[in-house]
Amino acid sequence: MNRREFGKLTSTTALASLLSARGNAQTPASQDKAHQEHEAAMQSNANLTGGPKLTIAMLAYPGMFLHDLVGPLTMFESLMNRDIHLVWKTKDTVKAGSLVTITPTMTLKDCPDNLDVLFVPGGLPGTQHMMEDDEVLNFLAEKGKTAKYITSVCTGALILGAAGLLKGYKATSYWNTLETLKVFGAIPTEGRVVIDRNRMTGGGVTAGLDFGLALVAKLRNQTYAEAVQLYVEYNPQPPFNSGSPATANKQAKKFIDDMFTPAAKALHATALKVQARRG
Amino acid sequence: MNRREFGKLTSTTALASLLSARGNAQTPASQDKAHQEHEAAMQSNANLTGGPKLTIAMLAYPGMFLHDLVGPLTMFESLMNRDIHLVWKTKDTVKAGSLVTITPTMTLKDCPDNLDVLFVPGGLPGTQHMMEDDEVLNFLAEKGKTAKYITSVCTGALILGAAGLLKGYKATSYWNTLETLKVFGAIPTEGRVVIDRNRMTGGGVTAGLDFGLALVAKLRNQTYAEAVQLYVEYNPQPPFNSGSPATANKQAKKFIDDMFTPAAKALHATALKVQARRG
Numbered sequence: 001m002n003r004r005e006f007g008k009l010t011s012t013t014a015l016a017s018l019l020s021a022r023g024n025a026q027t028p029a030s031q032d033k034a035h036q037e038h039e040a041a042m043q044s045n046a047n048l049t050g051g052p053k054l055t056i057a058m059l060a061y062p063g064m065f066l067h068d069l070v071g072p073l074t075m076f077e078s079l080m081n082r083d084i085h086l087v088w089k090t091k092d093t094v095k096a097g098s099l100v101t102i103t104p105t106m107t108l109k110d111c112p113d114n115l116d117v118l119f120v121p122g123g124l125p126g127t128q129h130m131m132e133d134d135e136v137l138n139f140l141a142e143k144g145k146t147a148k149y150i151t152s153v154c155t156g157a158l159i160l161g162a163a164g165l166l167k168g169y170k171a172t173s174y175w176n177t178l179e180t181l182k183v184f185g186a187i188p189t190e191g192r193v194v195i196d197r198n199r200m201t202g203g204g205v206t207a208g209l210d211f212g213l214a215l216v217a218k219l220r221n222q223t224y225a226e227a228v229q230l231y232v233e234y235n236p237q238p239p240f241n242s243g244s245p246a247t248a249n250k251q252a253k254k255f256i257d258d259m260f261t262p263a264a265k266a267l268h269a270t271a272l273k274v275q276a277r278r279g
Numbered sequence: 280m281n282r283r284e285f286g287k288l289t290s291t292t293a294l295a296s297l298l299s300a301r302g303n304a305q306t307p308a309s310q311d312k313a314h315q316e317h318e319a320a321m322q323s324n325a326n327l328t329g330g331p332k333l334t335i336a337m338l339a340y341p342g343m344f345l346h347d348l349v350g351p352l353t354m355f356e357s358l359m360n361r362d363i364h365l366v367w368k369t370k371d372t373v374k375a376g377s378l379v380t381i382t383p384t385m386t387l388k389d390c391p392d393n394l395d396v397l398f399v400p401g402g403l404p405g406t407q408h409m410m411e412d413d414e415v416l417n418f419l420a421e422k423g424k425t426a427k428y429i430t431s432v433c434t435g436a437l438i439l440g441a442a443g444l445l446k447g448y449k450a451t452s453y454w455n456t457l458e459t460l461k462v463f464g465a466i467p468t469e470g471r472v473v474i475d476r477n478r479m480t481g482g483g484v485t486a487g488l489d490f491g492l493a494l495v496a497k498l499r500n501q502t503y504a505e506a507v508q509l510y511v512e513y514n515p516q517p518p519f520n521s522g523s524p525a526t527a528n529k530q531a532k533k534f535i536d537d538m539f540t541p542a543a544k545a546l547h548a549t550a551l552k553v554q555a556r557r558g
Contacts, residue, residue: 044537045530045533045534045537048530048531048534066349066352066353066356067349067350067353067511070345070346070349070379071346073345073376073378073379074345074346074484074485077345077376077377077378084377084378086378086379097352097356098356098363099352099356099363099365099384100349100352100365100381100382101382102379103379103380105378154512174512175512192514192515192516193516193518203512203514204511204512205353205510205511205512205513206353206488206511206512206513206514206515207512207514209485209515209517210515210516210517210518213517213518213519214518217518217519222519223528223530223531224531225518225519225521226519226521226527226528226531227521227528227530227531227532227534227535229517229519229521229522229527229531230521230522230523230524230527230528230531230532230535231484231535231539232346232483232484232485232522233433233453233454233482233483233484233485233486233522233523234484234485234517234522235471235482235485235486235517235522235523235526236471236485236488236489236515236517236522237471237472237489238488238489238492238508238513238514238515239472239489239492239493239496239504240492240496240501240504240505240508242504242505242506242508242509243508243509243511243512243513243514243515244509244512244514245509247514248505248508248509249502249505249506249509251324251327251502251506252327252502252503252505252506252508252509253506253509254324255324255327255506256506256509256510258324259510260510
C-alpha cells in the first residue's frame with residue numbers, strides 16, 4: 001500500500017469512527033483535506049451531529065442472550081458524543097451463548113449515577129440467576145433512582161421487575177414470560193417496544209433492534225434515528241412469518257413450547273420467590 | 280437456593296442448551312424426570328431435531344461490524360448437532376466496533392475442508408484490510424472449493440469477490456457498495472438475501488437476520504427455521520421506514536451519504552487494485 005492509498009484508507013477509517021465515536025478520530029496532516037470535507041459535511045448536518053453527552057450502562061452478565069445485548073448496542077454505538085459501559089461485577093469475561101465471550105468495560109461499583117440509559121438484556125440461564133442476585137438487583141434499584149431511561153430487552157424485564165423497577169408500569173418481555181411481569185406489579189403489555197413514562201421495554205431477542213432505534217430517537221431526534229436505520233440497513237424482510245406466537249407455524253410453535261415452557265415456568269416460580277422475599 | 284430448586288434450574292438450563300447445542304447437555308440423575316419428558320418431546324418433534332452434523336466457519340476479523348457476525352450467529356446457534364468455528368489467523372481477540380472483542384475459536388490453518396457454511400461478515404475498516412490480505416483471500420478461495428454454501432453479509436461480499444468466489448454469480452452487499460461487486464465479475468443484485476446456486480449473500484448489517492434464517496431453512500427445513508424465528512421472536516416492527524436508500528428520510532440519506540460515500544469510493548478503488556493484481 002503506498003502513502004497516498006494509506007491516507008485514503010485511514011481517512012475512510014476516520015470517517016467511520018467519527019460516526020460511531022465523534023471526537024476520537026485522529027486527523028494527522030496527511031488527512032487534512034478529507035478532514036475539511038468531512039467537517040463541512042458535518043456543519044451542513046448540524047442538527048444531526050449535535051446533542052449533549054450521553055452515558056449508557058448495559059448490564060453484561062454470564063448467560064445473557066448475545067443478541068439481546070448486541071441488537072441495542074448496534075444502535076447505541078451509532079450515537080455520537082456518548083459513553084457506553086458494559087457493566088458487571090468484575091471485568092472478567094462473561095459468556096453469552098455457546099461461543100462468544102464479552103469483556104465488561106466497567107464494574108458495577110464504578111458505574112456513575114445519572115445515567116441516560118440503564119439497560120438490561122435477557123436470556124437463559126442468566127436471567128434466572130440475576131433475578132435472585134441481590135448485588136445485581138440492588139445495583140439496578142440504586143441506578144434506577146437517577147437514570148433517565150430504565151430499559152430492557154427480552155426477559156431482561158423480569159430482572160428489572162425483580163429489582164422493583166416496573167411496579168405500576170406497562171412493560172413487555174419475551175412472549176412466553178409476559179404474564180410473569182404481573183408478579184412484580186407491572187402491567188404486561190403486548191408490543192415490540194413498550195414505553196410507559198421513562199420505562200422502555202422490548203420484546204424477545206431481535207426486538208432489541210426496534211427497541212434500540214426507538215430509544216435513539218428519544219435520546220436525539222427521529223431524523224437521527226432514521227439515519228441510523230439507513231446506516232445499518234434495517235429494512236427487515238423475514239423469509240417466513242413465524243416470529244410471534246400468533247402467526248407461528250403450528251408445529252414450530254409446539255416444538256418451541258415443548259422446549260421452553262418448562263423454562264418459562266421456572267422463571268415464574270423464581271419471580272414468585274424473589275417477590276416474596278424482596279417485594 | 281435449595282436442592283429441588285437447583286434441579287429445576289439446571290434442567291431448565293439443560294433444555295435451553297439442548298436447543299443451542301444438542302448433545303452437550305449434561306443430565307445428572309437429579310434431572311432424570313425432566314430429561315425423560317424432554318426426550319419424549321424431542322421424539323414427537325423428530326423431523327425437527329434430526330439432521331446430519333453441520334460444520335460452520337465464520338471469519339472473525341479485526342474491524343468487522345459486530346452485528347454482521349452476531350445476526351447470522353444468532354440463527355446458527357439455534358441449530359442442533361452443529362459445530363460453529365469463529366476462525367482467524369490467531370486466537371488473539373479481534374475488536375468489532377468500539378467496545379466488544381471477539382475471541383476466535385480456531386485458526387485458519389486448523390479450519391477443516393468440506394464446510395457446510397463458509398461465512399464472511401463485513402464492516403469498516405476491516406473489509407478494506409481483508410480485501411488486500413492474501414492470506415485471508417487464499418484461505419477463502421481454498422475453503423470455497425469444498426464448502427457447501429459460500430456466504431456473506433454486508434461488505435463481506437466484497438471480500439468473497441476479492442477471493443474470486445463471486446465471478447458469474449448474482450450477489451448483494453451493503454447498499455452503497457453494490458456496484459463494486461461488478462469489479463469482481465459478480466452480478467450486483469438488489470435484495471435482502473440473494474441466492475445463486477450455492478452462493479448466499481445478505482444486504483447490510485441487519486440483513487444478517489433474514490440471511491441467517493434463510494440459510495437455516497436450507498441447512499435443515501422451513502419448519503425448523505420457523506421454530507428458530509419464533510425462538511428469537513423475529514417479528515420486526517421498525518419504528519421508522521428509513522432502512523433502505525429508496526425509502527429513507529431525505530435528510531438522513533444525505534447525512535449518511537456525506538459520511539460514507541468516501542468510504543464506498545475507497546472500497547471501490549481497493550477492489551480495482553486487488554482485481555488487477557489477483558483477478
